Amino acid sequence: MKNTTEENLLEVNNIEVVYNDIVQVLRGVSLSVPKGSIVALLGTNGAGKTTTLRAVSGLLKPENGAIREGYIKFNNVDTTHLMGTDVVKLGAVMVPEGRRVFKHLTVNENIRVGSITRKDGAQKIREDNELMYKHFPRLSNVTNRMAGYSSGGEQQMIAIARALMAAPKMLMLDEPSLGLAPLLVKEIFENIQRINRELNTTIFVVEQNAKIALSISDYAYIMESGKIVLEGSSEELQNNPDVKEFYMGITKGGGRKSFKDVKSYKRRKRWM
Numbered sequence: 143m144k145n146t147t148e149e150n151l152l153e154v155n156n157i158e159v160v161y162n163d164i165v166q167v168l169r170g171v172s173l174s175v176p177k178g179s180i181v182a183l184l185g186t187n188g189a190g191k192t193t194t195l196r197a198v199s200g201l202l203k204p205e206n207g208a209i210r211e212g213y214i215k216f217n218n219v220d221t222t223h224l225m226g227t228d229v230v231k232l233g234a235v236m237v238p239e240g241r242r243v244f245k246h247l248t249v250n251e252n253i254r255v256g257s258i259t260r261k262d263g264a265q266k267i268r269e270d271n272e273l274m275y276k277h278f279p280r281l282s283n284v285t286n287r288m289a290g291y292s293s294g295g296e297q298q299m300i301a302i303a304r305a306l307m308a309a310p311k312m313l314m315l316d317e318p319s320l321g322l323a324p325l326l327v328k329e330i331f332e333n334i335q336r337i338n339r340e341l342n343t344t345i346f347v348v349e350q351n352a353k354i355a356l357s358i359s360d361y362a363y364i365m366e367s368g369k370i371v372l373e374g375s376s377e378e379l380q381n382n383p384d385v386k387e388f389y390m391g392i393t394k395g396g397g398r399k400s401f402k403d404v405k406s407y408k409r410r411k412r413w414m
Contacts, residue, residue, distance in 0.1 A: 151216065152174060152175035153216075154194070155213050158211040159197055160207065162206050167207070171190070171368070171370055180334070181362065182349055182362040184364045184365065185366060186366070191365055192239060193207070195316050195346075198234065199229055200229040216232055235312070237304075241294065241298045247288070248285065248287060248288060249284050250286065254307065255304055257307040277340075294321055298318060302337075306341070312346060314345075316348050319349060319354065331358050345359075356379055356385075362375075
């Protein structure tokens with residue numbers, strides 16, 4: 143993304159990530175997330191998207207992973223080798239894949255857990271706690287229910303609200319649409335747009351659902367086999383014939399095409 147460093151809240155520069163000192167997962171990945179924007183990282187399962195988020199979030203070490211080359215800066219602070227708790231304190235908070243709520247706590251207790259690192263006073267935390275129910279009105283009806291009994295869509299909202307309670311400068315979302323019905327996916331992504339607009343929170347979202355991610359983001363990167371193979375404004379990528387065919391399943395004839403029906407070399411040849 144062509145922005146000056148001062149405009150970028152997140153800067154990932156040519157990083158290589160290795161697991162167990164042997165398996166290389168990311169190969170020279172570079173990307174940036176400007177302040178106030180929504181940036182999407184797209185790709186199929188196994189492309190390296192989640193590893194990219196873990197690298198940014200300081201969560202590689204518990205998975206026996208490490209950044210061997212390149213660097214990561216968040217808000218002009220080098221976070222390449224920081225642990226996750228330190229990254230959160232700087233204002234970069236991730237919502238992991240799989241809606242990991244504390245099942246034996248109530249919905250409201252789950253949400254309030256997110257404020258544990260804050261030091262701006264109980265009154266501000268209470269105000270933000272109330273604000274979460276305005277952003278996610280569905281949760282107002284289940285605030286005292288055990289989170290484990292909530293639906294998948296409600297659990298995703300709980301996880302996002304909990305992350306927002308940390309008052310992040312940048313919210314990172316790993317596959318927020320995974321396993322949800324289309325109507326709930328639409329609602330979640332509308333909420334993401336509102337959070338970006340009304341709370342002035344920068345959003346970095348990882349998604350397989352290219353269509354909806356491109357519809358709400360400003361800029362996007364496409365990843366394959368641990369490398370960025372294509373990038374551009376979301377509008378440009380929405381109109382890119384390769385993206386339409388391989389990530390939205392839209393062919394020239396207006397039909398849909400499965401990845402299984404497409405020779406992978408054709409995709410690589412077009413993009414490399």
